[in-house]
Amino acid sequence: MERQVTGLKRPRRRASKGLITVGVALVILLVASAVLAPSSLSQGAVLGMLPFASVLAVVGLGQMLVVQQGGIDLSVPGAVSLAIVIVSRIPNGDNALLVPAILLAFGFAAAAGLLNGFLVGRLGLNAIIATLGTNALLFAAVLGISGGSPTTTTRLLQSVAGGLSFGIPNSVFFAAVVSVVVIVLVKKTVAGRRFEAIGANPTAARATGLRVRVHQTAAYVWAQLLYCIAGVLLAGITAQPTAFQGNTYLIPAVAVVVLGGTSLLGGRGFPLATVVAAVFLSQLDQFNLAVGVPYAVRTLVQAAALAVGVALYTIDWSRVRGRFTSSRPTKVATTV
């Protein structure tokens, strides 16, 4: 029932459903870790987990932007792998070449993003097909540059991306900065608010005069830039990254977006919840490792989490409850 008030209640700051869900899940997991597998919370384990959680968080944020526009980005593996290969192969140990290499990686990322954006936003191609094609081209670039063999990263990158400051992995700081930037851009700027509105209902957004295609294109460009950052970080964290390192991030990236509460149909994004979901999935790995359950269980948990995450938003739970608690409303029969 609507409340009859003159003067609407002003908004209050509240945590989203997704953030609460995934936050509670993380707390439960941490408690379970502490009780059942204390070794998964040892300093070494946590320091080992956090860099990968950071990378997943950054990739997840990129995927979130695309999902907000009702799309999906399958070019994550190619994008992450390409960034890794460029920043490790081109300097080939020479610290002086690191910065140009990183700039080059961003250039490639922007180009890939524009390609995706053009194909989806402008030509109206299906996001799956467009990003699938782009992914293949990105991997072609990966193989063209690396020849398929892994390279050792430069010392400089290793110390910057893989090092510790104040006892915390540097990648965490990078991920934190990226998260804050994404949150401010999406939630606090004119462009960001329009971006969310377009994702929620492009038809209505068009009717109010918003530039729908520009924002849809921008989503893919921003996403690629974030994948690039993730790739650079990963190149520093892993001593000898392979040319196909990005492959392992596609599915988890989609999973953290959905777990964070962002609908695959587009609309509002939940960056903070996405980041928390990334930590959750990464800690789940540590936990499984410590408890000794096989890799398979982790995957099954991901699938279950995804199913629950989607079902929370798609199924009309009040109706389901109604079906179980009360008998169905009887149809008034046609009187004779």
Add this chain to the structure above:
Amino acid sequence: MILLNNQTYVPADDLVAVSVPTLSLSDITKTYAGVVALENVSFDVLPGEVHALLGENGAGKSTLMNVASGTVQPDSGTIRVGGETIDVLSPALAAASGIAIVHQHPAVLPDMTVLENLQVALPASAFSSTAASSASSAPDAAGSVEQIAGRMLAEMGLTAHLRDRVETLTVAQKHLLEIAKALALKPRILVLDEPTAPLGQDSVDLLFARVRAAVADGTSVIYITHRMAEVRQLATRVTVLRDGRFRGTAAVAEITDDELLALIVGRKLESTFPPKHEADGTEPVNFVLKGFTGPGFEDVNASTTRGQILGVAGVVGNGQSELLRALAGLESFTGTATVADRAVTPTELLHRAGYMPADRHREGLMMTLTVQENAAISALTKFKKFLVLSSPREVTEVGSTLDSLNVKAPAMDAVVSSLSGGNQQKVVMARALLSEPLIVVADEPTQGVDVGARLEIYKILRQVSASGIPVIIASSDAKELEGLCDQVIVMSRGHAVDLIVGDEITEERIVRAAVSSTTHTIEVPTVRKQRPLAGTKVRSEGFARFVQGDYAPTVLLVGIIVLLGAFIFSQNARYLSAFNIYSVLTLVAALGFIALGQTIALIIGGIDLSVGPLAGFLVVVGSFFFNDDKPLSIVALGLVLMFVVAIATGFVNGALIRFGKFTAIAATLTLYIALQGLSFLLRDSPDGYIGSGVTAVMTTKVGPVPIAFIVLVVVAVLLEFALRRTRWGRRLRATGSSEESARRIGVNINKTVILAYMLTSIFAFVGAIMLMVQIGVGDPAQGVSYTLTSITAVVLGGTSLLGGRGTFIGTLFGSILLIQVLNATTFLGLSQMWQYIFQGVLILAAAVLYSVARSRKKKLEALA
């Protein structure tokens, strides 16, 4: 004889012949959430008569006909068909009783041909020669399906070719097709809901002739219309509804236009109105339309002064919405629109007009966002402080606007979908006002709005108008325009047929202008010429139809495959060695089967991401059974188990999509991850070698060609045939083409979709058997990549990701090309990089080429 009493229905004895009414509805009452749609309405139709049903929008005509066709169950009342009382009339029972209804919006399937549309909607018996010969007057009525279908079209004067895609038809032609479908059923009762709205004069004459012929055969026709002229031309009796109540039945010959009009108008006032603008003669003109023409309306002229509200009246669908959309900058226009002495462009209007669309859910609001976000979206730049938004300023300003409109909601950050219709509309208004608009354009501003909120909305519109912003309102409720507007344009079939000013604006005058108009349609929304007659267009037609058809990509693929093959052969003669042919075709077989399955998922408008991991998982399962040391019974058991797993996977996919309301991506991605997990659960590393006996069976070949490939080709051809020629295939494509239309013509969507996903999984199972032999061991990491390659193969083959059109043959060749390209790199001595380049370029080129070809065709049509 006129019956003016609202409550009692007295049959007009002198009209009702002794015959039993074909359909009789008595004392029908239907309420929706407390709102009365029909109250004790009685209506009957006799054999061989045309009974017109008149009334304004919202009078209850459509609801009554939905009751008659079984799609709406009344709260109370009696339904008799042919004198027999029916307790619950279902759509199926209505159809079986010979009730056919032609809706205002044709239930046609754009991706299918005219012939297929007829075939999917009509029972097979409609095409049997006996049915045709008994019904048609022509002596040579017997003939092939094409001939019979051709006659159905010819009888309606529909000039389209049977093999034309319905997508390429004009709105009028789609309507004729819909009517042809209904007539082909030889119904006892035919309900026509405003059939002439999109038709030109020729088609109207033909339609009337057909209706008369059907009536002569004893069919009862219920004819819903807004136009009195048509009632006079066609109907024997007329019944008028108003506000869901019966107003009277009369013989058309015995009632005058004025008497009919008196029955139609006079709705009870649902709301009071704020006082109108008192002109003192000094106000400047602030809004002028001159020769304003756009898609769906023509040469509209108007001029209002400051403080005047301009109304746009007419029966729904006569160009009012299009006119308002043009004023909101959403359609292009010619002529001029002047706001405050300055001509405005569509782009300017798009950004500066405060548009309140009729369909709030689709076009008005971002339903998942909050009240505040919705209201603020057009005015965000106002709240900018440096680079970021100032939250306090936004909250204060948006809040005060929402308060001034008296929006009732739990809070500003409540989700807008939780508000009542009236409050949602106020949020739309708040957005328009916050954006400081040039003009305010409101389409049906009080539709779905409760009475209390209506007055408030009227008052706000008055205030806006008084402040000097021109206000234009379209409404199908003449009473509302009478109460609110200072000038009213009446639209009929896209033309402004009347301009009413000041005190002359009365409901009666508006309705009279709308219903007595005899203008003819300018074919909304595409003002394009009728296609030339069949004889004159034969030269290019066949080729054009082929290019637009499903097989053009296939021919292109065959060309590329041959050229590429010839090129590689010229570089390396070993390319066509028996060994290479064998190994390439073996690879094609595995991919091909999985891709055939994927094609099914895409044709219904979905996608199946789980095929790859499913194939991989099935291999892992198989690796426990298909070993050298296992007896045949165990092998058979494994086969059955694999099959069951596949079917179960497909069922879960389909059920999640249909019952869990998952998107196809979400559902199949869940299964993708789960199946991968299960693979690793059964085997954490490759193990379980596939027995040589099984391998030998599966690798049998004829010459250099593996048997498996031959089976694949045969299956693809059979599937293609089924897709084109069987009920299953047509239903599959109907579902993908337009789920809503498919449902209306009686396709069981849930069953079709779930079966489709199960079939997709079954093909993944067949592919898995091929894969098992190729991999030779239960490797949990294998198979996954087949998801993306199968999608690539299907897209190369020309199947649309939008659903509704596709081809299995194309998929077959798509698979061949894909494998050929990967194989080519080895023979050309190219690095692995080229595999990826070829793959990426192929899929993007195919997607761009096919989709651009399609959209350009549409664009050309819009221009023509």
